[in-house]
Each structure stands twice: as C-alpha cells, then as structure tokens.
Amino acid sequence: MAASSLSMNDFLTRFQLLQPSAPSISGNKRQAAVLVPVVRRPQPGLLLTQRSAMLRKHAGQVAFPGGAVDDSDESLIAAALREAWEEVAIPPDSVEVIGTLPPVDSATGFRVTPVVGIIPPNLPWRACEDEVAAVFEMPLVEALTLGRYHPLDIHRRGNAHRVWLSWYQHYFVWGMTAGIIRELALQTGVEA
Template identity: 40%
Template sequence: MTADLRDRLLGAIAAPGTGTSDSDLNDDRRPAGGVLRQAGVLAAFDAETGALWLTKRASHLSQHPGQIAFPGGRMDAGDADITATALREAHEEIALPPDALEVLGTLPAHVTVTGYVMTPVIALVTAPFRPVPEPGEVAEVFRVPFARVADPAGFDIQARQWRGVERRYYTVPVGPHYVWGATARVLRGLAERLAR
C-alpha cells in the first residue's frame, strides 16, 4: 500500500484549497485582535496498512479532556518550525520516533475556537514502533483504518452546547471512539482532498 498511499496523500496535500476552522459550520468568527497560538499536530499513517494513529486525551486535562486528537501541541520557542513541533509532540505523547517517519507535507492550518492555529503535518510511519502513551496527557493510543477517515460521506454533522451557545461540528465514529471538533474537521478536509 505504501506507494499508492503516498501518492494519494501527496495529491491531497497539493490540492488547492484554504484552511479550515471550528467556525466553518457556525456563524461566529474569532474577534479581530484575538491572539492565536501556533500548534502542530501529526497525522501519521501506517505505511503498510494506511491506518491513522490517534490519541484519546487524558480526562484531567484543562483543555479538550477525553477528546480524540492527533498527537501534537503548542509550538515551543525552540522548535525550528511547525513540523518540528508536531514531531516533538508525537515523540513526547506517544513515543513515536521522528526517524520512524517520512514527512510528506502539511495541510492548510485549522483555526480552533479555543485560540489555536493548528497545522496538520502529514507523515507515513515507515518503521515499527510501540506506542507508549504519556500518562500526563494521553489516556489511549489507537489506530483507525484509512477507509474510515478517507471518505467524506462517512462524516456527519451534529450540535452541542458550548459555553451557552449551540455549536455545530463534524463527527465520525471510529470503533468505540467518537471523533468530533477540530480533529474531525481536519479529517473531513483531508477526506475532501483525497476524494478529488
């Protein structure tokens, strides 16, 4: 699957289009002058099977507790670029070594309602590794079949209350997990690009 998967992901990265936002399905926009923090996340696909590595965030975290997410986080001053951020965070959170990856590129950034500009870094996992969740941040590490996240028709739109306001968001069920919010929006955007 490696050559076909690489070609499909490279095609998705190269496809024209703009970034996404938590506001795509809502009428709100982030107020002018708001400070957006840079973050990098890693969409790491197994080179042989195409399965995508995701995490379940620890339930005690102050932001996005218990949510399904890409490994990743806020950019540090010492990071060379946003790709370095995503690779560092993936190593810290799930013990994925940077030398086990072939980085293919990035998707346009996603702006979150919580004030981040989140850049998805797309990579292939080219060497075996044993995920080790960092207990302070990650409750679980698991894989999702490529076909489950590569079809735009597999995503649904739902709504829930957030800070007293109803917000609409994409969702995709993956086994026992419920992916929604920024992670689902980025995956839906990738699926749209893969379908072109």
C-alpha cells in the first residue's frame, strides 16, 4: 500500500492483531497498559501525548496515554481506558477497542500492553496538566510508514537492546512509543 493515503476501512481491514480476549494481569513484572488511540477520520490520525517536563520518569517524552494497573482495574484494557480518561479526558465508553499488540517490557520494570482503540474525531482533549504537556495527532499513514523509524542499538546492564527513533514535526518519538507504532505498522502490513 502506498504511503499517500490510508482510510479507516483500509486500516481496519489490514489490522491483523489479536482480538482482545481480555489480556490477563499476571506475571512477575509489574503490569501497565497504554491506549493506542486511532482517530476515526476519512484519513485517520494517531493521538499522542508529550509528557510533562515535571514528571520524575520519562519527562518530556512522547507517549501514549497509559500507566500502571491499579488494584481496581478489572483488566489491562480497563487500565488503559482509565489512564486515557485521567490523562487526556477520553471517555472510556467512546473507545472501540479492536485489539492488542504483544506486551513490551520497559526499562523501568513494567510489562506494558498496548491496547488499540478507535476514538471519535470530535472529542475535546483536556490534558491533565500534572502529567501531559501536549496532545497532538499524527496522520496514521505517516505513523505507519516503516521507513521513518531508525534503529539505535544500545547496551544496558550487559545486554544489547534496540530502540527506534523518529521525528514528527518538532516531536521526537523514540523508545517504547516508537517501537509500539512500528509494531502496529508491521501488524497492519502498511509499507512505505
């Protein structure tokens, strides 16, 4: 598929992810979940945030809304929806969850499950000022262009680790967020 356009129907048709069977909260690592919000438009967008510079961890980084699972969360999907509500005021009942990506282990000891959901185009974003400095939308066709992600191999604690780097406008997208977007591109088969 050419990178010039990608309709919502094209995306949903190509979406080859695991349908959510309510991924379980288990394992030795602390669990977290992020919402990967795809904005329903004729040419869909991908909603991203830039974390507040005042945060202790990952300050200023581009991210998806999300965070650690709370005891009150019924599932990883519920955690992602709760965090999206808290961080950018996306009402949980406005999200059409269409699948999940494989969990990713973070450098901070979390196992993060990306939850992919479709959201309406007319939601009034309200960033939680304590956590989010900016909310922005990237065209999905641009986000899913594999050629925009560049590998960087680093060594941490004696282990080789690959991170992905990219830019969108003045936003530097890297690390787990870039890796999740790249995985979404691989799962949907969109090529540039």
